[in-house]
Amino acid sequence: MNTHVLSRAPQQSVSLTDALARWHFDLWLGLLLLALGVVGLLVQYSASGHSMDVVVSQAERLGLGFAVMIVAAQAPPEFYRAAAPWLYGFGVAMLLAVLVLGDHAKGAQRWLDLSVLRFQPSEILKLAMPMAVAAYLHTRPLPPKPQTILVTLAIIGIPTVLIAMQPDLGTAMLVLAAGVLALYFGGLGVRWILLVIAAATAAAPLLWFKLHDYQKNRVLTFLDPERDPLGTGYHITQSKIAIGSGGLFGKGWLAGTQAKLDFLPESHTDFIFAVFSEELGLLGVAVLMALYAAIVGRGLYIALRGQDSFQRLLAGSLAMTFFVYVFINMGMVIGLLPVVGVPLPLVSYGGTSAVTLLAGFGMLMSVYTHRKLLSN
Amino acid sequence: MSALGSSRSGYDAIKDLYEEKRTFTGRVVFAAVLCLVMIGLLAMRLVDLQLIQHDYYTTRADDNRMRxxxxxxxxxxxxxxxxxxxxxxxxxxxxxxxxxxxxxxxxxxxxxxxxxxxxxxxxxxxxxxxxxxxxxxxxxxxxxxxxxxxxxxxxxxxxxxxxxxxxxxxxxxxxxxxxxxxxxxxxxxxxxxxxxxxxxxxxxxxxxxxxxxxxxxxxxxxxxxxxxxxxxxxxxxxxxxxxxxxxxxxxxxxxSLDAQLQLVAEKALGDLEGAVVAIDPRNGEVLALVSKPGYDPKLFVEGIDAKSYRGLLEDKTKPLYNRALLGTYPPGSTIKPFMATAALNFKTVTPDTAVYCGGAMTLPGSSRKYRCHKRQGHGSVNLDSAIAKSCDIYFYQAAQTLGIDRIDEILGQFGFGSQTGIDIPNEKAGLLPSKEWKRRVYKQAWYPGETLSIGIGQGYLTTTPLQLAQATARIAMRGAAFKPHVVHAVADPATGAIVGVPPEPLPPLTGQNAELLGRVIHSMELVNMFPGGTAYRTFKDAPYTSAGKTGTAQVASLKQDEKLAPTLEGTPKHLRDHALFIAFAPVDEPRIAVAVIAEHAGHGGSVAAPVARQVMDQYLLGEVRYGIDASAAAAAATAAAAAAAANGEVVDPEQDEDGLPVHDHEEDAATPASSPVQAPIPESVTP
Missing domain, CATH: 3.90.1310.10 (Penicillin-binding protein 2a (Domain 2))
Known part of the structure; x- marks a missing residue:
């Protein structure tokens, strides 16, 4: 028996975890995600004013998402590495198409109507971006050399700019984060990190003039939420009232008033965390955060167990992007960040993002369950 | 071997796999720490919102939802x-x-x-x-x-x-x-x-x-x-x-209103415009208060539209106007019992003092004639016959002797010229003219002739129907009086407790006594109950004793040289005389005092007295025994007015048939002119 450090032998007794691993399913991740989905359904039921339609519709999407996750886990990481350039290329092509042909929904060109399927090409990039960066860096010596970094930045920059032009700042930030995180995990030098931060800071004023009015308003409102309490500040003011009035124990499930009485807008989508906080209080929030932290932790653990650069960078990026998702949404809802359209992962109502996220977790499971443990 | 196996790329050779793995592990640890720091940031904010500012946000949430x-x-x-x-x-x-x-x-x-x-x-x-x-x-x-x-x-x-x-x-x-x-x-x-x-x-x-x-x-x-x-x-x-x-x-x-009595009073007045006020003299409770024409209050409850409202306001018959409280009318001969009270009080006459009525009189130094409504004169009259037959000459002289100041003193005590203080809004005070008043309003001295007009209830003197009823109640009670009121008792629906509104006594008359008023009441009894009284025809068969006084108030004055009053048909309606009647019953233990005014309807005895009779029948007997329905009353009014307006030289056929003298035709004179310069000559109108 070879007892190489990278291929520690599993316990001899075959546990449920191992049994499921043979089916390329990670029990921990699966259970945590399932728990999150159930929490989401419960909160949506309350936030939507006891609408079973919303719950059933979201449950169907989660079901689809879990199916996609299980299927995605079956493919080996090598498949994703091989597919990365193609998916990335396809995604960028679609982004260009959407800018030319896209449907106008809510004043933004985000959707592409393929007659059978309306979808947002930017969703593809949420997966294609970490895959592409990880696949590229996989071929390079790490930590990356300057020219590698510049190429990577180009890979990251092109779709980010295209998405920002739609304009969909929230998704652009997530896609940017996915790419940058992969680069970070690839060992981007500390000086480079500082440089990127400095460049971003310098670019911010320039970016300001590129922002649409509603985006500028969001930023101004973030800086001073009471600036226009009935207009742009209304969301965040009502959200803070909901959260603050929840207190330590919350008002109880279905007993929140802010969402039920329509004071809180977008209560079952982007602002669902406010409903959760109002009804379940700080203790409930602690549990929810622990759940997210456990999922991120499990993702990072899987990344540590990745067997090549591609696997590690992809897994690390997916796990941390998930955290960025959570942080941006919660930060926005509690008034720490400007309002950007980022849902609370797997809890907010909305199908596309849930399916994309679960597909990403499918890849994580793939990385974890396709490890070549023993060569015998 | 497995690590190598996972990297098939040609670049593997130049990759330091061990170093790469170590860097990666460091990055993961750092990322994890970063996550915890960021979670800490979120947690701090949440603690601030949910614990530290919890009360503030709870208040704001409640403000949001509670109305x-x-x-x-x-x-x-x-x-x-x-x-x-x-x-x-x-x-x-x-x-x-x-x-x-x-x-x-x-x-x-x-x-x-x-x-x-x-x-x-x-x-x-x-x-x-x-x-x-x-x-x-x-x-x-x-x-x-x-x-x-x-x-x-x-x-x-x-x-x-x-x-x-x-x-x-x-x-x-x-x-x-x-x-x-x-x-x-x-x-x-x-x-x-x-x-x-x-x-x-x-x-x-x-x-x-x-x-x-x-x-x-x-x-x-x-x-x-x-x-x-x-x-x-x-x-x-x-x-x-x-x-x-x-x-x-x-x-x-x-x-205190008696709905049944109210309906009877309204029906008795028929289509005439006017007012009826019935008071219980023992406590001032208003038993009936009629003002005709009326209006349907439902219109206002539902929200009247501007056009209908204007229609009601501009209606010449003024349906919205409460004539009983707001109508100011010359009292005409109904003032005579009060004038008699004043004269007795100041002892300017005794009940037996005889006055000769030759149909007209003049004041010294003036050629103007003050006529009695009975042009040929009543002959010798005393208090009883002067009131029973409503002789004007007797009261011209009584007023002349009293003088306006003493008249004002006594009429003022009966409540003329001031509000009764009834517990419903909008009441007029009428006008009790005085020297001071005339100086103030007209910047003129008081003329003796004006006192004569007051003596027969004309001239500047005006009263509301409520004042007349109230003054009648005071006579009935031999001087005692209570503030008139319509709210009798108040009930609390929650406890069922009923609290009565106690009668509010008014200050008694000064210088008067029961015996004195008894004399006046006796003469008023003659009006209703003895042949020759101006309301005898109406009250002769009443099964209760009553005392009253008719009145026919002149609306328009005639010029001195106008010998003939126009016929009723020839008189525009708004210039026709008002018919008045005041009465109370029973005489010894009065339970009801009534004042009736029918505008432009002719004579008090034939038009107003029947209304009062029906009201008193209903209240005292529980049924109306006087068989005149509304249309008959109106017909009587027309007939009486026609008779009144007729030439005096034609003998009233009724007078001969019934052997009754001029029951209705007491009327008279003296209307103040609108302009004192063109001094309206008090003038006897009717023959």
Whole structure:
């Protein structure tokens, strides 16, 4: 028996975890995600004013998402590495198409109507971006050399700019984060990190003039939420009232008033965390955060167990992007960040993002369950 | 081996796999630490919101959702003295529309017309009210739906989103026009009302007492609004009740009015314009108070439109005007008993003092003739015959001897010239002229001739029907009097306790005594009960004793050289004489005092006295025994007026037939001119 450090032998007794691993399913991740989905359904039921339609519709999407996750886990990481350039290329092509042909929904060109399927090409990039960066860096010596970094930045920059032009700042930030995180995990030098931060800071004023009015308003409102309490500040003011009035124990499930009485807008989508906080209080929030932290932790653990650069960078990026998702949404809802359209992962109502996220977790499971443990 | 196996790329050779793995591990650890720091940031913010600022945000959340809503109190009921309902609250079906739930308002209104009668007025009123309120609040489109309309609508209600039929309480006056001037009515609260009232007392209320008892006793009738805290959503729609504090219903009022008596009095007056006031002299309770023509208070409750309201205001017969309190009329000969009281009091005459009536008299130094209504004269008259036959010459002389100052003193004590203080709003004081008054108003001295006019109730002297009734009640009570009032008792609907309104005695007459008034009352008895009295024909068969005095007040004066009064047909209606009558019964233990005025109706004895007789019959006997119905009364009025206006040289056939002298024809003279310069000559009108 070879007892190489990278291929520690599993316990001899075959546990449920191992049994499921043979089916390329990670029990921990699966259970945590399932728990999150159930929490989401419960909160949506309350936030939507006891609408079973919303719950059933979201449950169907989660079901689809879990199916996609299980299927995605079956493919080996090598498949994703091989597919990365193609998916990335396809995604960028679609982004260009959407800018030319896209449907106008809510004043933004985000959707592409393929007659059978309306979808947002930017969703593809949420997966294609970490895959592409990880696949590229996989071929390079790490930590990356300057020219590698510049190429990577180009890979990251092109779709980010295209998405920002739609304009969909929230998704652009997530896609940017996915790419940058992969680069970070690839060992981007500390000086480079500082440089990127400095460049971003310098670019911010320039970016300001590129922002649409509603985006500028969001930023101004973030800086001073009471600036226009009935207009742009209304969301965040009502959200803070909901959260603050929840207190330590919350008002109880279905007993929140802010969402039920329509004071809180977008209560079952982007602002669902406010409903959760109002009804379940700080203790409930602690549990929810622990759940997210456990999922991120499990993702990072899987990344540590990745067997090549591609696997590690992809897994690390997916796990941390998930955290960025959570942080941006919660930060926005509690008034720490400007309002950007980022849902609370797997809890907010909305199908596309849930399916994309679960597909990403499918890849994580793939990385974890396709490890070549023993060569015998 | 497995690590190598996973990297098949040609670049593997230059990759330091161990170093790469170590860097990666460091990065993961750092990322994990970063996550924890960021979670810490979120947690700090959440602790701040949910623990430190929890109370503040709880208050803000409650402010968001809680609305204080008023519960309108139920308005008190109004009963007559026997417990008959005069004002009540009846359930009414109303058609309400919630604007925010209606997609196409004009289309909905158009379609509703097929099932419910809607006038342009209803729609205009609805749109005005809709503009004033928030869109989630329902607005009444029509009230008082008929059962058929409700049924028709209910069958089709699925076509009408946001339209509802609701049941509410609407003020209702079961007697309709009857006693409307006393009871009054409620109407929408106007801007002017809002400026005066205490808003807290009107929470949830949309109507306020506008006239009559509804207005004067508004505070008792209204009740106290309750409040409830309701939970409302972001658009303000109330969803459920969180807490409520019930208010209390208004007090029920029992009026001293006798509804039956009121109806009889109204019927007795018939189509004539005028007023009837009946008072219980023992306590000042108003038993009946009629002003004709009347109006339907329902119009105001439902919200009268401008056109109908203008119509009522501009109506020449002034239906809205409460003649009993606001009408100021020359009392004519009905003033004579009071004048007699004054003369006896100051001992300028004794009951036996004889005066010769030759049909006319002059004042020293003047050629102007002051005529008696009986042109050929009454011959020698004393107190009894002067009142019974209503001799003008006797009272010209009585007034002349008394002088205006002493007349004012006594008439003032009877209440002429000042408000009675009755407990319903808007009362006129009439006019008791004096030297001081004339100096002040006309900047002129008082002329002796004017005193003579006052002596027969003409000239500047005017009184309201209520004042006449009140003064009559005081005579009936031999000088004692109580403030007239219509509210008899107040009942608390919650406890059932009834509190009576005690009679309020007025200061007694000075210098008078029961014996003195007894003499005057005796002469008034002659008017009703002895052949030759001006109201004898009306009262001769009454099974109770009564005392009265007729009056026919001149409206227009004749010029000195005008010998003949125009015929009734030839006189424009507004210039015809007013018929008056005052009376009380029974004489020894008076229970009712009545004053009747019929405008432009002719003579007191033939027109006004029958009205009083019917009222007293109803009150004392429980039925009307005097067989004149309304149309007969009007016919009598016409006949009497015609007779009065006829040439005096023609002998009144009635006089000969019945052997009764001039019962009605006591009238007279002396109307003040509109301009004192063209000094209106007091002049005997009738032959």
């Amino acid at each position: 204080l809503t008023a519960i309108a109190p139920v308005r008190g009921l109004i009963y007559d003295r026997n417990g008959s309902l005069l004002a009540q609250n009846v359930p009414s079906f109303v058609l309400d529309i919630t604007p925010e739930r209606v997609k196409n308002l004009n289309d909905t209104l158009e379609r509703l017309k097929a099932y419910v009668a809607l006038t342009d007025q209803d729609i205009a009123r609805f749109k005005e009210r809709m503009r004033k309120g928030p869109r989630y609040r329902s607005v009444t489109l029509r009230s008082n739906l008929t059962p058929e309309e409700v049924a028709r609508y209910q069958l089709n209600r699925y076509d009408f989103d946001g339209v509802e039929v609701n049941a509410g309480l609407v003020r209702n006056y079961p007697l309709g026009e009857s006693a409307a001037h006393v009871i009054g009515y409620v109407g929408g609260i106007s801007e002017a009302d809002y400026a005066k009232l205490d808003e807290a007392s009107y929470q949830g209320l949309s109507q306020i007492g506008k006239s009559g008892v509804e207005r004067s006793h508004e505070d008792q009738l209204r009740g106290v609004p309750g409040a409830k805290i309701v939970e409302a959503n972001a658009s303000g729609r109330p969803l459920r009740e969180l807490d409520s504090q019930p208010g209390s219903s208004g007090q029920n009022l029992y009026l």
